[in-house]
Amino acid sequence: MTTVKDIYEFIDNIAPFKTAMDFDNVGLLVGDINQKINKVLLALDITNKVVEEATEIGANLIISHHPVIFNSLKKLDANDVPYMLAKYNINAICAHTNLDISKFGVNNSLAEALGLESLQPLNICYSENYNKVVVFCPKDSSNVIRKVIETENVGIIGNYKGCSFSTTGEGRFVPMEGSNPFIGDKGRCETVLEEKIEFLCKKGQTRRIVEIIKNIHPYEEPVVDIFEDKAVREDLSLGLIGFLKDKMSVENFAHHVRKCLKCNGVRYISSSKMIRKVALCSGSGGNLIYDVIRSDVDAYLTGEIKYHELLEANKHDITVVDAGHFATEDVVINPLLNMLSNKYRDIKFLKSSVLKDIINYAVN
Numbered sequence: 001m002t003t004v005k006d007i008y009e010f011i012d013n014i015a016p017f018k019t020a021m022d023f024d025n026v027g028l029l030v031g032d033i034n035q036k037i038n039k040v041l042l043a044l045d046i047t048n049k050v051v052e053e054a055t056e057i058g059a060n061l062i063i064s065h066h067p068v069i070f071n072s073l074k075k076l077d078a079n080d081v082p083y084m085l086a087k088y089n090i091n092a093i094c095a096h097t098n099l100d101i102s103k104f105g106v107n108n109s110l111a112e113a114l115g116l117e118s119l120q121p122l123n124i125c126y127s128e129n130y131n132k133v134v135v136f137c138p139k140d141s142s143n144v145i146r147k148v149i150e151t152e153n154v155g156i157i158g159n160y161k162g163c164s165f166s167t168t169g170e171g172r173f174v175p176m177e178g179s180n181p182f183i184g185d186k187g188r189c190e191t192v193l194e195e196k197i198e199f200l201c202k203k204g205q206t207r208r209i210v211e212i213i214k215n216i217h218p219y220e221e222p223v224v225d226i227f228e229d230k231a232v233r234e235d236l237s238l239g240l241i242g243f244l245k246d247k248m249s250v251e252n253f254a255h256h257v258r259k260c261l262k263c264n265g266v267r268y269i270s271s272s273k274m275i276r277k278v279a280l281c282s283g284s285g286g287n288l289i290y291d292v293i294r295s296d297v298d299a300y301l302t303g304e305i306k307y308h309e310l311l312e313a314n315k316h317d318i319t320v321v322d323a324g325h326f327a328t329e330d331v332v333i334n335p336l337l338n339m340l341s342n343k344y345r346d347i348k349f350l351k352s353s354v355l356k357d358i359i360n361y362a363v364n
């Protein structure tokens, strides 16, 4: 039985809610954490129409990027979305700036959609520290432990998951009075062929993964050591810098963005440079313009930018493409849906079909 809590924890694992910006409002914003999940709808925003869609298809959880409650509520009308969610018994989990900066999140999905390579941070806003977790287990149980490392998304190094290192050795113990040993007899020293499995784990994930491992470990008293790994740190960034495979003209780059994001149109300002090194920030990214200028890129792609910020870019001969808030963020929904569908195969995850970009472009 999959509950709202399971989905909440899955999202918290790939995009920790604690990494959201101070002004943000994320997490389970409406609902009951213990409720059983029937079907899940994913949408960039939870609008009235999205709630109606959820009721029609029988979904009792909506996962959205934009928070369904952002500013403080003074009253709730029957037509207000949080009221409708409560009325129809629909839960809402919102992953906003925590999903923007996640490695599995919006900016990475945007970079991937554009075919950018060798990604680097544009503006570091959160640094994640790591632990080295060391588990000792009987050799026969080592595969089960390694499978957990893989499925729970720990042991991640760059684009590799399930990374661990094992050494085999002898474990010794004497079960005392009151013990209930998995192997061996009370009062006799037992020698067991054991494996020592080491893997990296984000500090914020450590408690949970140690709990899971201790639950599946066959020993009555599993030994799990945790060391702070000062050599590893992950910097999470509000925007990214990446490289196109081939240089392209400003006009071709603007068309490339429109095609990759399947958007109605893009606005852009030109420069004298061919485009290869690109900075991007999904959604409203105009305020990162000075980070963009400092990063010496050929172009900046974002979803919202003001005229005076465009003038600054123009002064430094940087192309800017504004592909719209919706198109630069909606790009995360399908990858998130795929991750959830792979993990929870008994539950149907659907992308909203009623939520579309409401901005049109009149051309020619």
Ligand SMILES: [Zn+2]
Pocket: 066, 283, 284, 325, 329
């Ligand atoms: Zn947004």
